[in-house]
Amino acid sequence: MSWDRVYRLVKQIPRGHVTTYGALAKALREPGGARVVGYAMASTPGGQGIPWHRVVSAGGKIKMPEPHASKQRRLLETEGVDLSRASIDMDRYGWVPRRPKPRKSKAKNKPVT
DNA sequence: CATCTGACGACCG
DNA sequence: GCGGTCGCCAGAT
Numbered sequence: 001m002s003w004d005r006v007y008r009l010v011k012q013i014p015r016g017h018v019t020t021y022g023a024l025a026k027a028l029r030e031p032g033g034a035r036v037v038g039y040a041m042a043s044t045p046g047g048q049g050i051p052w053h054r055v056v057s058a059g060g061k062i063k064m065p066e067p068h069a070s071k072q073r074r075l076l077e078t079e080g081v082d083l084s085r086a087s088i089d090m091d092r093y094g095w096v097p098r099r100p101k102p103r104k105s106k107a108k109n110k111p112v113t
Numbered sequence: 114c115a116t117c118t119g120a121c122g123a124c125c126g
Numbered sequence: 127g128c129g130g131t132c133g134c135c136a137g138a139t
Contacts (some may be wrong), residue, residue, distance in 0.1 A: 032134035034121040064120040
């Protein structure tokens with residue numbers, strides 16, 4: 001799993017919606033790589049059009065060192081996401097990332113069956 | 114090449 | 127419902 005894949009998925013998040021690190025990881029078939037996704041966000045070059053603020057932790061809660069947390073909340077509110085609750089209403093704003101294309105590493109020709 | 118860290122997730126108390 | 131611990135994968139040193 002490369003971060004590049006994560007970035008690509010995050011960029012697909014529609015405005016006004018959010019997803020979770022785990023959801024992205026699962027979308028990439030890496031259920032245990034949730035932290036890798038988060039780490040990828042932390043490493044976001046910035047200015048690359050990557051809406052990292054649309055990515056929250058499981059349950060729709062924002063967990064991250066300030067000042068990013070505050071900034072994320074403000075950005076989400078700007079997109080119309082209701083942060084009034086203790087956690088974001090994933091049932092309402094939760095967006096499920098699509099499978100980009102589960103490429104099996106190399107385009108290895110499958111020997112005729 | 115081996116070891117530590119890290120925008121996390123799930124479970125236990 | 128909240129805080130602490132272990133496990134997870136990939137990168138950086």
